[in-house]
Amino acid sequence: MTRNLEFEEIFARKEAQRKELAKLPFEEKLKIVMRLRELGNAKRTGKIKFKKPLPTRRRKSLGPSATMVPSLLALRISRLGIEQQKLSSPESGLTVVVAPTLTSQLSVATDRWMNHLKAPTSSLWLSIRPNYESDS
Amino acid sequence: MEETLKVINQMQADGVIGKYAIGGAIAAIQYVEPFATQDLDIFVMLPSEGPFLILDPIYSYLTAKGYSTIGDAIQIGDWPVQFLPAHHPPLLVEAWEEANEITYASVPTRVFTPEHLIAIMVQTGRHKDIARVRMFFDQCNSIDDERLMEILQKHDLLDKWRSIIRQ
Numbered sequence: 001m002t003r004n005l006e007f008e009e010i011f012a013r014k015e016a017q018r019k020e021l022a023k024l025p026f027e028e029k030l031k032i033v034m035r036l037r038e039l040g041n042a043k044r045t046g047k048i049k050f051k052k053p054l055p056t057r058r059r060k061s062l063g064p065s066a067t068m069v070p071s072l073l074a075l076r077i078s079r080l081g082i083e084q085q086k087l088s089s090p091e092s093g094l095t096v097v098v099a100p101t102l103t104s105q106l107s108v109a110t111d112r113w114m115n116h117l118k119a120p121t122s123s124l125w126l127s128i129r130p131n132y133e134s135d136s
Numbered sequence: 137m138e139e140t141l142k143v144i145n146q147m148q149a150d151g152v153i154g155k156y157a158i159g160g161a162i163a164a165i166q167y168v169e170p171f172a173t174q175d176l177d178i179f180v181m182l183p184s185e186g187p188f189l190i191l192d193p194i195y196s197y198l199t200a201k202g203y204s205t206i207g208d209a210i211q212i213g214d215w216p217v218q219f220l221p222a223h224h225p226p227l228l229v230e231a232w233e234e235a236n237e238i239t240y241a242s243v244p245t246r247v248f249t250p251e252h253l254i255a256i257m258v259q260t261g262r263h264k265d266i267a268r269v270r271m272f273f274d275q276c277n278s279i280d281d282e283r284l285m286e287i288l289q290k291h292d293l294l295d296k297w298r299s300i301i302r303q
Contacts, residue, residue: 015274021169022275027241029170030137030162034214036172 137176138241139213143203144178145243152197153180157222157235157246159253164268166238167250167276176215179222179232179248194219227255227291250276251284258293258300266300 021029147153157163160177182191198210209216222232231252238247248256254272257265272279288297 018169019275022167024170026166026238027137029165032170033162033165033173036170037174040172040174 137213137215138243140176140215140217141240141243141245143198143201143212144217145245147194147197150197152193153219155232155246156180157232157248159220159228159231159248159256163248164253164272166247167253167278168268168271169275174216175209176217178217178219179228180219181223181232182219182221191219225259225291227252227259227287227293230287230291231256249283250279251287254279254284255287255291255293258288258296259291261296261300266303269300 021032024032144153144156148156157179158166158176159179161171161173162176165171165173180194182194195205195210198212199205203210203212205211206216209218211217222228231248234252235246235248238245250272254269257269257272285294288294
């Protein structure tokens with residue numbers, strides 16, 4: 001119950017953040033889009049690539065069903081060829097569709113990616129690095 | 137984007153294109169949170185020869201000015217730009233005609249209204265469109281519900297609309 005409440009709270013907080021992003025001036029929003037595009041291009045040209053799914057030990061900490069979620073995300077990303085920028089955008093949270101029973105876990109899983117859109121700063125992108133690795 | 141829009145406005149001033157409007161993802165981002173997209177969709181009425189729409193004047197004009205093509209787009213400033221015909225379907229023609237006039241960094245331009253963007257997404261009906269419809273209703277405060285219903289009804293999209301909101 002406590003865990004579900006936590007999920008709800010996190011989800012509500014992220015929804016609020018997304019609404020704040022929607023209120024940004026058009027110019028600021030397009031700066032974020034540009035940055036997402038650069039990141040996607042870097043992925044395409046092989047400068048950065050997806051890392052393997054999160055280790056089991058870490059996934060277990062998300063809850064009983066949560067171990068499945070990163071795999072499902074990875075599977076879908078792999079199957080559809082969703083690029084890195086998509087994964088880090090709120091859009092990915094909406095395009096990844098799984099069984100309703102996994103919704104709360106999904107919101108947490110996707111929450112990681114949504115997190116990165118909080119502010120268009122350089123630290124924003126550094127925060128993605130635990131999930132990706134550089135070729136260099 | 138500022139440079140890109142200035143070039144497009146100059147194309148209009150030089151008579152290469154007529155009235156234009158921004159559609160697609162960039163237009164949506166005017167109203168909702170930013171998300172990833174690759175290019176800028178510019179909807180224009182193009183000259184036709186028989187059944188064919190002619191993009192050649194646009195390409196000739198821009199390549200003569202040193203802009204290069206990338207796939208089906210032309211790189212103008214920071215943005216790959218796709219010039220797309222606004223001739224069909226009627227919903228698209230209406231969206232192009234009734235686009236909102238805005239200024240971007242003091243450059244005037246036109247962007248599809250949120251109501252038309254939603255109707256186009258309903259018509260297109262891909263998963264990402266349906267997701268964006270929801271995004272509009274969660275985040276955009278400027279949707280004119282009455283106008284949206286008029287548009288959906290006029291373009292025979294009410295059934296599709298109902299099936300989306302039931303999901």
